Amino acid sequence: MKNVTDNAYPVTPQIPIPSGFGPHTTAREVIEGYQLSGKVAIVTGGYSGVGLETTRALAEAGATVIIPARTMGKAQSAIATIPRVELEELDLIDPASIDAFAQRFLDTRRPLHILINNAGIMVPPLTRDARGYESQFAINHLGHFQLTARLWPALKQAAGARVISVSSAGIRFGGVDFEDPNFEHKTYEKWRAYGQSKSANALFAVALDRRGYAHGVRAFSVHPGRIITDLVRHMSEDEMNAATSGPNAKFKTPEQGAATSVWCATSQQLDGKGGVYCEDVDIARPVPKEALDGTIHVSSGVFPWAIDPAFAERLWQLSESMTGVMFQP
Template sequence: METAIQYTRTPQEPIPSGFGSDTTAAEALGGRDLSGKIAIVTGGYSGLGLETARVLAEAGATVIVPARTPDKARAAVAAIPRVELEAMDLLDPASIDAFAERFLATGRPLDILVNSAGIMAAPLTRDARGYESQFAVNHLGHFQLTARLWPALKQAGGARVVSVSSRALRFAGVNLEDPNYEHREYEKWQAYGQSKTANVLFAVELDRIGYAHGVRAFAVHPGTIVTDLSRHLSDDEMRAMGALDEQGRRVAVNKDAGFKSVAEGAATSVWCAANAQLDGRGGVYCEDVDIAAFAGPDSPSFGPGVVQWAIDPVIARRLWALSEDMTGVTFE
C-alpha cells in the first residue's frame, strides 16, 4: 500500500545564508560541482541570464539556451563552455512546444530550469491570442515551457526550477478576472508587477506539485541592474531612477542608487538553482542570496521583502487553473 507524501512548505524567512547583496553569482554557487548536470536558462544570452548560464556552465553543467534569434545569441555565448543554442520565442506557443519536443527527444533529464527571460514596462501589445505581452512572456510562456519539460524535470530526481521575479511584485497582484487589460486601463508598471507576482505564485504552486517528484521551485528578486531589460524606458525615466551618469549614459553600477552589477544580480538565481543550502527547501521568494522576509507595513513600495498576496497558496492555485485554461497546457 502506497503512502502519500506529505508536502511541508518551507518557511518564508531567512535561513540565514551568510551571503548578501554584494555576493556574486560565482560565490553563490557555494563551490558546487555541476559536472554532468543539464540546465536550461531562458534569456541566457544577455544580462542576468547570460551570467547565470556562464556560472552554471563553468561549474561543469551543460547549459541549453533557447533564444528568439539564435544567430545573434551565438556571439554572446561563444566563450562559454558546454552551451547549446536553440530557437524559441516565448510569445509563440508553437515555438515553445517545438523546443521542448526537441529537448525531450534527447532523453536527457533536466536538473535545472532558470526562467530568466522577460520584458519590462512595455507599451500595450498583445500576442496572437490577444494576451497582454508582459503577462504572456513573463508568466504564461514560462508556465507552458515548464509544463512541456515536466517529464525531464521529474526524470532528474532532484530538479530545481527558478523563476526570476522582481520587487515590482509589490506594484500589483494578479487580476484573475482581467489579466489582459481588456476591461481596465493599461498601466505598464502595474502590468509588469502583475507578471512578477505571477512568477512567485507559480513557484509556490509548482513546488507543491513537484515535491513528490523531487522538483523544487523558487522565485527570486535579482536586484536593480541596468541591462537590456530597460530598453522600453526613456532616458528621463532612467535618470529618475539614478541610472544615468553625468554623460547621460545608462550606467552599469550605481551603488548609491541601490544598483548591483550583473555578477551580483545573477547571484540569487544561481543560489536557488544549485547551492546545497537549499536542499530540501522550496516554494519561497528569495533576494540578496537568502530567503526573503516579509515586508514591513511601512516599507517603501519597491523595498525589500515579500507581501502575502504573492505567496498565498490559494491564489497560487487559482492562477494555476487560469494559466492552464489560457495556455491549454497541463502538467500531467
C-alpha cells in the same frame, strides 16, 4: 493535475536562513566548490544580462547549459567563449515555438536538473500576442508556465530538479488581476502590467513547488536585484533618471544579479526547501504591514500577494485555462 492539498507537503518558512551571503555576492562566489559535471540546465534569456552571467557560472562549474534564444545571432556572439553551451530556437510569445523547443529537448532523453525561467520583457507599450493576451503576462508568465509543463517529464526524470522563476521587486506594483489579466476592461498601465507578471512568476513557484515535491522537483522565485540591462529599453528618459537617482538608487552588477538564481538552483543550503521568494542570496522576509498601507517605503522583502497559496492555486487554474496546457502527473 488537480489542486494539491497534500498535508504531507512541508511548507518552507518565508524567513532568511541566513545563508551567509549578501547583496554583493557574485554567482561565481555562490557556486565555488560545486561540481556540476553531468548536470543539464536550461536558462531562458541565458545570452544577455543576468541570464548570461547565470549561464557562465553554471557552465564553468561543469553543467551543460541549453539556451533557448529568439535572436540566434546575438546569442551565438554572446556565448562564444563559454564552454558546454547549446543554442536552440525559442520564442516565448509563440506557443508552437515553445512546444517545438520542448519536444526537441525531450527527444534527447536527457534529464533536466535545472530550469531557470529568466527571460522577460518590461514595460513595453501595449502589445498583444496572437491570442489577444497582454505581452508581459504572456511572455513573462504564460510562456514559462507552458515551457515548464512541456519539460515536466525531464524534470521528474532528474530525480532532484530545481525550477527557478525570476521575479522582481516589481511585485510592489500589484498582484494578479484574475478578472482582467489582459487589460481588456481597464486602461493599460505598463507598470501595473509588469508588476502583475512578476507577481505571477512568484506565485507560479509557490504552486509548482507543492506539485513537484513528490517528484523531487523544487521551485523558487528570485528577485535578482536592481541591474541596468537591456530590460530597461522601453523606459523613458524621465523614468531612467528617476530610477537612477536618489538614496534608493543602488544597483548590482549582472554577476551579482545572477547570484541568487544560481544559489537557488544549486545550493545545498536549500535542500528540503522550496516555494519561497528569495533575494540577496537568501530567503526574503515578508514586508512589514506598514509597507502595505504606504506608511513606510521598503526596498526589499516580498509582498503577500506574491506568495499567497490561495492566489497561487487560482493562478494555476487561470494559466491552464489561458494556455490549454496541463501538467501531467
